[in-house]
Amino acid sequence: MPVYKLHYFNNPRQGRAELSRLILSQAGVEFQDIRFAHCEWPAIKPTTPFGHVPILEVDGRVLAQSNTIARYLAKKHGLAGQDEWEEALADMYADNIHDLLNAVAVPFVEKDPVKKKELYQNFMRITIAPHVAAVEKQLKKNNTGYLVGNQLTWADLAYYAYFSDFLEVKFGSAFLKAAPRLKALIDRVKALPNVQKWTAYRDATYPEDKE
Amino acid sequence: MVHYKLIYFNLRGRGELARLVLHHQEVAFEDFRFEREEWPKYKAGTPFGQVPVLEVDGKPLAQSNAIARYLARQHGLAGQNEWEQSQADMYVDCIYDLISGTRPIIYETDKEKQKEILQKFLKETVNPHLEKLEQQLIKNGTGFLVGKSITWADLAYYSFFSPMTERFGDSVIDNSPHLKKLVEHVANIPQIKKYVETRPKTTL
DSSP: OOEEEEEEEEESSGGGHHHHHHHHHHHTTTOOEEEEOOGGGHHGGGGGSSOSOEEEEETTHHHHHHHHHHHHHHHHOOOOOOSSHHHHHHHHHHHHHHHHHHHHHHHHHOHHHHHHHHHHHHHIIIIHHHHHHHHHHHHHHHOOSSSTTTTHHHHHHHHIIIIIIIIIHHHHHHGGGGOOHHHHHHHHTTHHHHHHHHHHHHHSSOOOOOO | OOOOOEEEEEESSSGGHHHHHHHHHTTOOOOEEEEEGGHHHHHTTTTSSSEEHHHEETEEEESSSHHHHHHHHTHHHHHHHHOOOOOOHHHHHHHHHHHHHHHHHTTTOHHHHHHHHHHHHIIIIIEEEEEEEEHHHHHSSSSSSTTTTTTHHHHHHHHHHHHHHHOOOOOTTTOEEEEEEEHHHTTTSHHHHHHHHHSOOOOO
């Protein structure tokens, strides 16, 4: 088994490293979950390939970019899809989440509480609601309970991380009322023994994000 | 013989990388383009209300990088092994971030403000990236981003920096001799040259 070292900030606790942590946890693979304080970043930044984190060290070689890292790990550990077409579909869903993470960054970093609330409301209405409807349609079409094929892939973990572990925690489940299949999927992922083990460990070990 | 239909605006933008992959490997495809005004007609038919979409024998795939990666892997442009494939993915992700960074510039109508945003983008985002990129190109030592031969990552850098220099001047990559050489190399590949000469002329 290779030695995996995943490097990311300690805050946000989840952020762009969480998908890789979930993939490794679901696959039952050990990894070093390295988290550093923001004050350490100026010293770490020049050592990274492109001045960003997360980065993944694999037996000393370094990979950057959150979805590249997640895809590499998913492929290595049986969570990428069962053929090349399924791999492409999983990539598509992971890219959707990547876009949604970029989009939510705007309200997330807003400091004015009134403006922040408005930005989040607009975000849920203009960006999230149509996407939820579109994904619900795809889930209905695929008709297996999973986003891709007939078993769990990193795409399902990505949607769980964003819609359950982030949006649902923040806003409650009302926004999923018209999306029973998406809700069932993220609940199913949430209930996976290895996912539960990971989130219990994470919540006990790392303090909640202050937002 | 698989039928590919690539659906996108009549622009380069986020559709161009897939087109370059297919043209480089000389794979036939239906290059379906529509004008901006026609978008409402096609939007509802897409999986997530966005283009590009690639139909593979009628089955839809969305997301520009998922599409280009699938085509690169199907047609031998993805990298020679798992690690190289991931390295290529990483570079293409970097370009994705840069493309996103150009949006405020492209949509700014005030010329003075546009110039300001562009300068900020070049200084704070592009130039630091190019410094790192030059180091990576030197380290790899083959002229290509990944391994010993061309991958879709090289096409991605050409696809981004060629319009950038076209629009904002050669100075964008003047301080990056290895990238400059790579972009020129790609531009001179016969299949790419032929495609560029014959494709519709678009601002973006």
